[in-house]
Amino acid sequence: MTKTATTVWNECLSFIKDNIKSQAYKTWFEPIKPIKISGDSLTIQVPSKFFYEWLEEHYIKLLRVALVRELGDDAKLIYDVRMENVYSSNTPHTVKIPSSNRNPINSQGITVPLDINKRELKNPFVIPGIQKVKIESQLNPNYNFDSFIEGDSNRLARSASMAVANKPGGTSFNPLLIYGGVGLGKTHLAHAIGVEIKDKYPDKTVLYISSERFTQQFIESVKSNTRNDFIHFYQMIDVLIIDDVQFLSGKTGTQDVFFHIFNHLHQNGKQVIITSDKAPVDMQDIEQRLLSRFKWGLSAELQVPDYETRISILQNKLYRDGVDMPDEIVDYIGKNIKSNVRELEGVLVSMIAQASFNRKEFTLALTKQIVDKFVKNTKREVSIDQIQKVVSSYFDLDVATLQSKTRKRHIVQARQLAMFFAKRMTKASLASIGSQIGKRDHATVLHACKTVNNLTETDKQFRKYVEDLTKKLTY
Numbered sequence: 001m002t003k004t005a006t007t008v009w010n011e012c013l014s015f016i017k018d019n020i021k022s023q024a025y026k027t028w029f030e031p032i033k034p035i036k037i038s039g040d041s042l043t044i045q046v047p048s049k050f051f052y053e054w055l056e057e058h059y060i061k062l063l064r065v066a067l068v069r070e071l072g073d074d075a076k077l078i079y080d081v082r083m084e085n086v087y088s089s090n091t092p093h094t095v096k097i098p099s100s101n102r103n104p105i106n107s108q109g110i111t112v113p114l115d116i117n118k119r120e121l122k123n124p125f126v127i128p129g130i131q132k133v134k135i136e137s138q139l140n141p142n143y144n145f146d147s148f149i150e151g152d153s154n155r156l157a158r159s160a161s162m163a164v165a166n167k168p169g170g171t172s173f174n175p176l177l178i179y180g181g182v183g184l185g186k187t188h189l190a191h192a193i194g195v196e197i198k199d200k201y202p203d204k205t206v207l208y209i210s211s212e213r214f215t216q217q218f219i220e221s222v223k224s225n226t227r228n229d230f231i232h233f234y235q236m237i238d239v240l241i242i243d244d245v246q247f248l249s250g251k252t253g254t255q256d257v258f259f260h261i262f263n264h265l266h267q268n269g270k271q272v273i274i275t276s277d278k279a280p281v282d283m284q285d286i287e288q289r290l291l292s293r294f295k296w297g298l299s300a301e302l303q304v305p306d307y308e309t310r311i312s313i314l315q316n317k318l319y320r321d322g323v324d325m326p327d328e329i330v331d332y333i334g335k336n337i338k339s340n341v342r343e344l345e346g347v348l349v350s351m352i353a354q355a356s357f358n359r360k361e362f363t364l365a366l367t368k369q370i371v372d373k374f375v376k377n378t379k380r381e382v383s384i385d386q387i388q389k390v391v392s393s394y395f396d397l398d399v400a401t402l403q404s405k406t407r408k409r410h411i412v413q414a415r416q417l418a419m420f421f422a423k424r425m426t427k428a429s430l431a432s433i434g435s436q437i438g439k440r441d442h443a444t445v446l447h448a449c450k451t452v453n454n455l456t457e458t459d460k461q462f463r464k465y466v467e468d469l470t471k472k473l474t475y
């Protein structure tokens with residue numbers, strides 16, 4: 001029976017399949033194509049340099065045993081590596097690399113026998129431009145799964161994160177996108193994934209980076225003409241965590257380079273984790289092709305925690321800090337700080353500090369003071385759109401009517417109230433408020449603000465409108 005590359009490789013595969021986990025087999029062996037057999041050397045095609053590196057690093061012994069079974073002691077293995085060029089649109093070409101060579105690469109491809117007598121086969125050559133360096137993960141060990149309290153608001157995101165941490169690159173959650181408002185735990189959860197992976201798979205290269213730093217590094221690399229090194233560096237990562245990807249809005253150059261890095265990692269079964277303050281559909285100024293990549297995996301939302309979860313988070317934090325606090329006080333904080341876990345923690349930290357500096361007990365009075373300060377300082381900025389919606393619905397109008405040119409008294413009043421609140425609650429200029437609320441000029445807005453102030457003082461009914469609307473807009 002004549003041996004063909006396919007028959008030899010299939011035999012190898014069935015041996016390999018029995019010896020490794022099926023996920024690893026799928027990832028690393030199924031994509032390989034047998035190309036050619038000549039004498040006792042088999043050529044296989046692999047999809048990328050990284051693929052080749054990975055095989056050499058993790059499966060060389062297994063490959064060797066498999067090949068020797070089929071081709072005898074002098075078995076040789078040659079890789080045909082598809083080199084994709086990320087810097088230009090050059091069509092991919094292939095490069096031959098002999099397995100575990102001792103000599104530097106030579107473009108012809110040199111064949112060197114697999115040294116089966118050597119116990120440890122080291123990979124002695126470095127592909128130009130790529131160096132395996134130890135990469136600091138930039139992870140915060142305190143941000144782990146144990147310290148991340150589960151609740152209805154985060155259940156999906158948390159369990160998807162754990163699935164990814166158990167099998168980086170091996171789930172359909174790739175990329176995993178965690179999104180949600182400020183202070184809801186995106187960064188914490190992203191770190192937790194990295195921390196867990198480092199623990200379970202110490203050999204994996206994990207990197208946490210904020211999108212801002214990523215952008216800075218990229219800009220630096222362009223300035224110093226080391227863009228290729230930048231790209232190579234990121235392409236070596238096994239688990240890449242990019243925080244606050246909304247910062248890439250409008251930065252086309254950085255988005256472009258991220259797109260290439262992302263594709264490379266994804267194609268090679270590497271895990272990508274992204275966080276953002278918005279769902280993909282709401283992201284602005286992010287290129288469509290990048291958005292569509294984000295949608296490949298799973299988008300999991302972190303919602304505002306409910307009361308029970310807020311209380312557990314507080315109790316857990318107190319427990320960790322070894323602080324005792326009366327239930328009544330914990331309850332007060334949990335009831336009043338609603339929309340942001342960071343603020344919950346902030347209140348606790350202030351309380352502990354106050355109480356210990358001034359040798360004070362935790363009292364409800366102190367708590368109220370501190371909570372008040374937090375609530376005031378973090379009054380969120382509402383948008384003019386939101387104000388128009390709230391005011392319109394309060395008066396049972398639609399926004400178009402509110403903005404229309406009509407002089408009907410109750411509509412004029414509603415419009416003036418919208419302008420008044422826009423002035424009071426946003427940083428927008430009079431002119432910009434006017435242009436957004438029915439294309440009026442700045443003088444009209446100024447007049448509206450004066451009118452509302454006057455009427456609030458003289459008209460009881462009107463004052464009620466202002467109070468009601470203030471409540472609706474601040475909570």
Ligand code: ADP
Pocket residue numbers: 147148149150154180181182183184185186187188189313341342345
């Ligand atoms: P984001 O990145 O979404 O703005 P962070 O991850 O920085 O939010 O979280 C803010 C703070 O709240 C952090 O100190 C984090 O540890 C804490 N936190 C958020 N969610 C939880 C949770 N479910 N359990 C415990 N702590 C949490």
Ligand code: MG
Pocket residue numbers: 186187188243244
């Ligand atoms: Mg964050």
